[in-house]
Amino acid sequence: MTSTETSNTQAELPKTFQAEAVEARWLDFWRSGNFFRAGQRPDADPYTIVIPPPNVTGVLHMGHCLPQTIQDVLIRFHRMKGCDALWVPGTDHAGIATQHVVSENLRREGRDPRAMGREAFLEEAWKWKEKSENTIKSQIRSLGCSCDWTRDAFTLDEPRARAVRAAFKMLFDRGLIYRGLYLVNWDPVTLTALSDDEVDYEDEEGMLYHIRYPFADGSKGGATVATTRPETLFGDVAVAVNPQDERYASVVGRMVRLPLTEREIGIIADGFVQSDFGTGMVKITPAHDANDFDCGQRLGLPQLNVFTPDAKLNEHGGRFAGMDRFEARRAVVAALKEQGLLLKEEKYQTRLGRSYRSKAVIEPRLSEQWFVRMKPLAERAAAAVREGDIRILPKSYEGVWFHWLDNVRDWCISRQLWWGHRIPIWYRKGDPSRIVCFDGEGLPPEVAAEPAAWEQDTDVLDTWFSSALWPFSTMGWPEKTGDLARYFPTSVLVTGHDILFFWVARMAMMSYEITGQRPFADIFLHGLIFGKSYYRRHEGHLELIKGAEARELDEMPKLPPGVEFKWEKMSKSKGNVIDPLEMGRLYGMDALRLAITAYASQGRTIDLDRSRIEGYRNFVNKFWNAARFAMMVTQGVTAKEFAAGAPPTGLRVEDRWIQSQLARAVEGCTRSLERYEFDQYVGTLYDFVWKQFCDWYLELAKTRAWAAADVVARESRLASQVTVLEVLETICRLLAPALPFASEEVWQMIRTRLYGVEAGSPAPLLDGPNGAVFTPASLCVAPWPAAGAADQHAEDSVAYLQELVTAIRAIRGEMAVPLDMKVDIRIEEREPARRALLDTASAQIASLATVRSQLVSAAIAPPAFAATQVIRGTTVFVMLPDELRTAERQRLEKEIAHLEKGIAAANAKLANADFTARAPEAVVAKEREKLDRMAADAQAMRARLSALGC
Numbered sequence: 001m002t003s004t005e006t007s008n009t010q011a012e013l014p015k016t017f018q019a020e021a022v023e024a025r026w027l028d029f030w031r032s033g034n035f036f037r038a039g040q041r042p043d044a045d046p047y048t049i050v051i052p053p054p055n056v057t058g059v060l061h062m063g064h065c066l067p068q069t070i071q072d073v074l075i076r077f078h079r080m081k082g083c084d085a086l087w088v089p090g091t092d093h094a095g096i097a098t099q100h101v102v103s104e105n106l107r108r109e110g111r112d113p114r115a116m117g118r119e120a121f122l123e124e125a126w127k128w129k130e131k132s133e134n135t136i137k138s139q140i141r142s143l144g145c146s147c148d149w150t151r152d153a154f155t156l157d158e159p160r161a162r163a164v165r166a167a168f169k170m171l172f173d174r175g176l177i178y179r180g181l182y183l184v185n186w187d188p189v190t191l192t193a194l195s196d197d198e199v200d201y202e203d204e205e206g207m208l209y210h211i212r213y214p215f216a217d218g219s220k221g222g223a224t225v226a227t228t229r230p231e232t233l234f235g236d237v238a239v240a241v242n243p244q245d246e247r248y249a250s251v252v253g254r255m256v257r258l259p260l261t262e263r264e265i266g267i268i269a270d271g272f273v274q275s276d277f278g279t280g281m282v283k284i285t286p287a288h289d290a291n292d293f294d295c296g297q298r299l300g301l302p303q304l305n306v307f308t309p310d311a312k313l314n315e316h317g318g319r320f321a322g323m324d325r326f327e328a329r330r331a332v333v334a335a336l337k338e339q340g341l342l343l344k345e346e347k348y349q350t351r352l353g354r355s356y357r358s359k360a361v362i363e364p365r366l367s368e369q370w371f372v373r374m375k376p377l378a379e380r381a382a383a384a385v386r387e388g389d390i391r392i393l394p395k396s397y398e399g400v401w402f403h404w405l406d407n408v409r410d411w412c413i414s415r416q417l418w419w420g421h422r423i424p425i426w427y428r429k430g431d432p433s434r435i436v437c438f439d440g441e442g443l444p445p446e447v448a449a450e451p452a453a454w455e456q457d458t459d460v461l462d463t464w465f466s467s468a469l470w471p472f473s474t475m476g477w478p479e480k481t482g483d484l485a486r487y488f489p490t491s492v493l494v495t496g497h498d499i500l501f502f503w504v505a506r507m508a509m510m511s512y513e514i515t516g517q518r519p520f521a522d523i524f525l526h527g528l529i530f531g532k533s534y535y536r537r538h539e540g541h542l543e544l545i546k547g548a549e550a551r552e553l554d555e556m557p558k559l560p561p562g563v564e565f566k567w568e569k570m571s572k573s574k575g576n577v578i579d580p581l582e583m584g585r586l587y588g589m590d591a592l593r594l595a596i597t598a599y600a601s602q603g604r605t606i607d608l609d610r611s612r613i614e615g616y617r618n619f620v621n622k623f624w625n626a627a628r629f630a631m632m633v634t635q636g637v638t639a640k641e642f643a644a645g646a647p648p649t650g651l652r653v654e655d656r657w658i659q660s661q662l663a664r665a666v667e668g669c670t671r672s673l674e675r676y677e678f679d680q681y682v683g684t685l686y687d688f689v690w691k692q693f694c695d696w697y698l699e700l701a702k703t704r705a706w707a708a709a710d711v712v713a714r715e716s717r718l719a720s721q722v723t724v725l726e727v728l729e730t731i732c733r734l735l736a737p738a739l740p741f742a743s744e745e746v747w748q749m750i751r752t753r754l755y756g757v758e759a760g761s762p763a764p765l766l767d768g769p770n771g772a773v774f775t776p777a778s779l780c781v782a783p784w785p786a787a788g789a790a791d792q793h794a795e796d797s798v799a800y801l802q803e804l805v806t807a808i809r810a811i812r813g814e815m816a817v818p819l820d821m822k823v824d825i826r827i828e829e830r831e832p833a834r835r836a837l838l839d840t841a842s843a844q845i846a847s848l849a850t851v852r853s854q855l856v857s858a859a860i861a862p863p864a865f866a867a868t869q870v871i872r873g874t875t876v877f878v879m880l881p882d883e884l885r886t887a888e889r890q891r892l893e894k895e896i897a898h899l900e901k902g903i904a905a906a907n908a909k910l911a912n913a914d915f916t917a918r919a920p921e922a923v924v925a926k927e928r929e930k931l932d933r934m935a936a937d938a939q940a941m942r943a944r945l946s947a948l949g950c
């Protein structure tokens with residue numbers, strides 16, 4: 001290479017990809033350059049995502065990394081497409097969860113949260129929030145997420161508090177928020193009400209107790225009720241039967257004595273009673289059962305609460321008062337047995353509700369709470385999906401959406417907590433019917449005038465209330481801000497299907513009611529990440545393996561006897577959680593992101609383990625090594641030459657082939673990202689980068705790119721070098737959404753090579769088709785590549801060469817020819833165009849297949865001994881020593897048998913009148929062409945077998 005041909009050779013990539021150093025460099029560069037700040041493209045179309053805010057209860061786990069990565073892929077893709085891309089970050093105060101975590105920490109320190117009082121507790125909660133939030137933000141940044149941190153939000157900060165007050169008052173004034181005495185789901189651990197969807201239901205084995213309630217008049221017999229909860233009998237107000245049940249028609253209206261008490265209650269009839277349940281008689285406890293509550297409302301029955309807030313029997317429990325409900329159950333059952341009133345006990349499968357946070361068994365509790373009337377809100381949200389204003393992906397979840405919204409119940413929004421948005425209601429002391437709802441800051445005017453005469457509601461709002469306002473509260477609502485006008489409604493919501501109703505549906509309901517607009521155009525529901533839980537089989541049971549032993553099992557290629565694993569939803573209790581930061585340190589954030597993106601298909605569960613992340617680290621290393629090789633073989637290419645593009649007269653078939661394959665890759669990646677098909681996006685990239693660019697094109701091109709001037713014409717060498725750079729640079733842009741660190745590093749190195757500028761510095765605009773590519777200071781704001789035209793002829797030609805090389809390699813492998821031993825080949829090809837192609841590609845064939853000499857001719861006398869393969873009618877002879885003759889005979893016989901099987905199948909298909917009559921003509925023609933090709937190949941192989949004397 002002459003001195004005039006070597007312009008910028010100082011840009012070199014290190015031998016190995018140093019993930020930690022590269023990540024730190026570009027994280028700092030992106031931050032200082034404000035590349036992720038929205039509003040810098042005022043004439044561009046907006047593209048907006050609001051982050052599903054992580055709870056400030058700890059640190060990010062892999063379940064968070066999945067949606068964060070998907071969102072970043074989308075936001076980076078649309079930013080590169082030229083959109084004014086805004087990704088709003090933020091965190092959620094998570095009322096119940098955070099109060100529970102903070103309370104537990106205080107108890108471990110020997111402090112009683114309740115004794116501290118509200119203000120002191122909130123001071124501790126805010127300290128916790130600051131620490132946890134800083135950790136979470138640091139983790140999100142380290143993942144490479146391109147959020148606009150100037151718009152960071154928190155569901156309990158003042159702008160969101162203002163939005164909550166305004167929304168509450170708006171709904172209150174419209175009659176959509178009301179206060180009432182209803183049966184609610186009560187968590188006796190966190191001491192607060194829960195909405196229906198905050199309860200997880202599990203089938204558990206319990207007991208069904210048959211209890212006799214004696215007739216009050218002392219006559220023989222009585223009412224035998226069946227119940228799973230004998231401890232609540234102190235709250236019974238009636239015994240009920242179905243009015244159609246002829247067995248009990250004669251006892252309706254009679255009085256019975258309530259066991260273990262002095263009270264008497266009546267036998268009534270109501271249609272909700274199922275005659276085939278238990279005895280057909282049930283106890284009615286309106287304050288502790290939802291069906292009983294409804295029955296009591298219909299019939300005007302009294303309501304008697306027998307439990308304290310922490311689920312102990314109160315004074316109505318008589319001698320059992322003060323007992324925990326489950327302790328009381330055992331004691332009540334024992335007392336009933338002693339009095340001869342417990343007639344039967346039988347095992348019974350029951351559906352038990354547990355708090356989704358504390359895991360405590362829910363206690364139905366009569367309580368005065370605030371509710372939202374959901375039916376009118378739900379109708380509009382359901383219509384939005386039916387009419388296509390909001391799109392749910394995957395579409396299969398539309399059924400779940402409609403089922404929930406069509407059967408929605410009013411939403412209990414008040415919580416008996418301190419951490420949260422205080423309900424903006426004030427009561428007149430002594431006259432609770434006089435209330436004031438105020439959405440301003442400070443006190444309402446009436447309250448400010450007489451502060452001693454008023455008191456604010458002590459409850460806070462359900463966390464999901466403030467979260468339901470998130471898409472527009474983060475844009476500055478209720479003020480009419482510029483962000484609200486430009487970036488709302490948002491473009492897409494990315495979240496797990498497990499909170500479709502918890503959060504997503506409520507955002508839709510609130511947005512339509514409050515703003516009159518949809519909150520987002522698309523809802524992408526990703527699957528939930530599952531991890532490996534290890535179990536040891538012991539005496540017929542499976543024992544969970546956790547801790548260091550489980551981590552050791554992760555590293556084993558084969559599990560020891562008696563140990564097995566299950567894919568289960570990641571949870572700390574299972575010990576199958578994968579720490580994303582640990583994975584990032586071990587394998588690099590790029591590998592972690594790529595693994596997550598590859599498995600982020602719509603709606604399904606995602607089985608993720610270390611080996612998959614390790615596999616994508618290998619891909620990152622492959623890309624890195626390919627980039628290093630490309631930088632070596634393209635030394636001397638100038639910016640001007642690059643901008644001018646590869647000289648057309650120097651282009652060879654392999655150059656046109658890789659350009660055609662690149663065009664298809666660009667088209668495929670673009671289509672996949674636009675359709676949220678993240679797995680297909682990664683699959684397209686993987687195949688193109690690893691298989692086509694690295695394994696084939698670089699090998700095909702290096703014989704020219706590295707050749708001396710007297711061996712290959714300058715135009716041909718330059719064409720291969722420019723093509724290598726063009727493809728590598730475009731690969732960087734295609735990889736950038738999912739692989740931001742390594743792609744930025746390589747892209748900047750190409751800029752430095754061509755322009756001689758420091759990484760991140762502006763580069764000059766050059767004339768030519770590629771000149772604009774390098775003008776941005778960062779890859780993250782470079783334009784997304786446009787798909788070029790495909791070249792079918794080049795693709796067919798290279799596919800033919802690939803089959804030929806693969807066949808030679810296969811023969812070498814089957815015949816155990818040493819890897820470093822060069823072989824001589826003879827190729828018989830009758831078509832002049834193919835012979836010309838083979839002559840042109842002789843150097844590449846020699847390099848790829850370790851060939852010493854090759855002869856291409858229209859007719860070749862079969863060599864004395866050679867292994868033979870027929871490719872598309874081309875016969876290739878690989879010259880081999882005599883000792884391999886038997887192995888070659890066996891190989892040919894195997895190939896002929898395989899072809900004969902295929903010929904028989906094709907003949908049968910073509911002989912089928914239904915197939916030839918109904919299949920498209922092109923399909924039938926293709927099948928006949930396939931049959932002819934197999935027949936010709938089999939004939940050629942039989943001839944070769946005969947030539948061997950076999």
